[in-house]
Amino acid sequence: MINGKTLSRLIDSIYQSAITGDWQSSINAIRKYTNSNKIFFVIRDLKTGEPITVEFLASFDYNPDILLHYADVMDEDPWYQLSQLGLEGDVMHLSKLxxxxxxxxxxxxKTIFKPMHSYYCLGVVLARNSQYEATFAINRGELSTEYTERDKTLIExxxxHLTRAIKLFINFKTYRNLISIAEITSRNETKAMFLCDENATILKVNSLGNxxxxxxPSISNIDNKLVITERCINxxxxxxxxxxxxxxxxNITCRQVVILEGGDEKLLLEVMPLVQRYFYSGDYINCVVVTITAENQINWELVTSVYQLTKREIDISQLIYAKRRVADIASSLCLxxxxxxxxxxxxxxxxxVKTQTEFIVNLNLFS
Known part of the structure; x- marks a missing residue:
């Protein structure tokens, strides 16, 4: 296990990767600290099916044609098949399972594992939702030793931190790539978005915000200001x-989140500073982007009826939907x-369905 100071620097580099978009140094550091011969890290946009970020780093020379071939036969990979059962936050010791x-x-x-020196493996599900999926895996070769519990603990x-950093990275990428202020409030189709000044005055709002x-009733526009009904939250x-x-x-990137619960849904409010001042009423002013996501409650009775799930399966389904890890579910249910x-x-x-992502998308139809 690496010492506390080194661990702190590694965690800091992970968050720096979220800000800069350059994951190579932090990902390669994980490979080195775990004595792995390679690491594969990918963030994939599920709407387009295209990767947002891909990092493949190895300590040995390899034939790139093997990777191209693997892309064609990945569904036949027994470890990949097993990883599809992983839930967000799971660290899976695939070579032991x-x-x-x-x-x-x-x-x-013979065609993939042996030439790529893949004999031992830890796989991690960093994110699985309706918008994107992020995973990574580290390997050691047959002549090396199996990953230990200490190695797994480090990854855990x-x-x-990697999960939070990826969410930050996705948000930063979305906001920083927008060409104009108007696009911030018009192009996002998944969240209610408000452009506000320092006094919470609403300068622009998208259709979902309106x-x-x-x-x-928890959110309102009073005198053109964004107001939360609950006073302490407001x-x-x-x-x-x-x-x-x-x-x-x-040029300072930060993000703060507040969860507002009540009624039939949970609201996730995120506040981020705008990366440029906004020209308004003849002057440039400081602004923030406030995004609000409503998470509706699932009608579990209807889910049970439609899919004929047992009580145990519903209990587990609720925990999967809540983004609990396999280990947490096992512990809470004593299984x-x-x-x-x-x-x-x-x-x-x-x-x-085949993955947690498809599972969540499916259940959202019952909200």
Whole structure:
């Protein structure tokens, strides 16, 4: 296990990667600290199917044609198949769950695993939602040693930071790539978005923002100001907006989140400083972007009826939807992790989905 000072520097480099968009140094550091011969890291846009970021770093020379071939036969990879049962936040010791010896006679071992020195593997599900998916895997070769619990613990320590950093990276990429202020409030189709000054005055709002104000009693527009009905939350949001506005155009990237619960849904409010001052009423002013995401409650009775899920399967489905890891679900239900994975397979089969991402998209139809 690396020492605390080194771990702190590594975590800091992960968040720096989110800001700069350059993941290579932090990803390669993880490879080195785990004595791995390679690491594969990918963030994929699920709407387009295209990768947002891909990093493949190896300590040995390899034939790039093998990687191209792997892309064609990836679905045949036993470890990839097993990883599809992983939930967001899971660190999976794939080579222990499914040792290479069990498929050493297969074609994929001979054409992919052996020439790429893949014998031991830790796989991680960093993010799985309706918009993007992020995963990474590290490998060691047959002449090396199996990953230990200390290696797995290190990855478990890094996983929540990588997950947060990826979410920051996606948000930064979205906001910083927009050409104009108008696009910030018009192009986003997944969140209610407000452009506000330091006093929470609404300067621009997209269509989802207007819809949210008209339909949700927790959010309102009073005297052209963004107002939260619950006073203590409103005071907190006002303070956050004022503080973040100070960073507008200062090349400082930060993000603060407030969760508002009540009624039939949960609201996630995110505040970020604008990277440029906004010209308004003859002057350039500091602004923030406030995004609000409504997470509707799932009608679990209807889900049970439609898919004929058992009570145990519903319990597990609710925990999967809540982004709990396999280990957490096993602990809370006093079951083994293998039993949970078997239940997940059965649930996915009933819903006719293959991954947590497809599962969440499917269940959102019942909100």
């Amino acid at each position: 499914l040792p290479v010896e069990s498929f050493k006679d297969s074609n994929i071992y 320590l890094l996983t929540p 819809e949210l104000i008209s339909s949700n 005071d907190r949001i006002r303070k956050i907006i004022a503080e973040n506005a100070l960073f507008s155009a200062e 083994s992790e293998n039993t949970i994975r078997t239940h997940i397979q059965n649930i996915y089969a009933k819903l006719q």
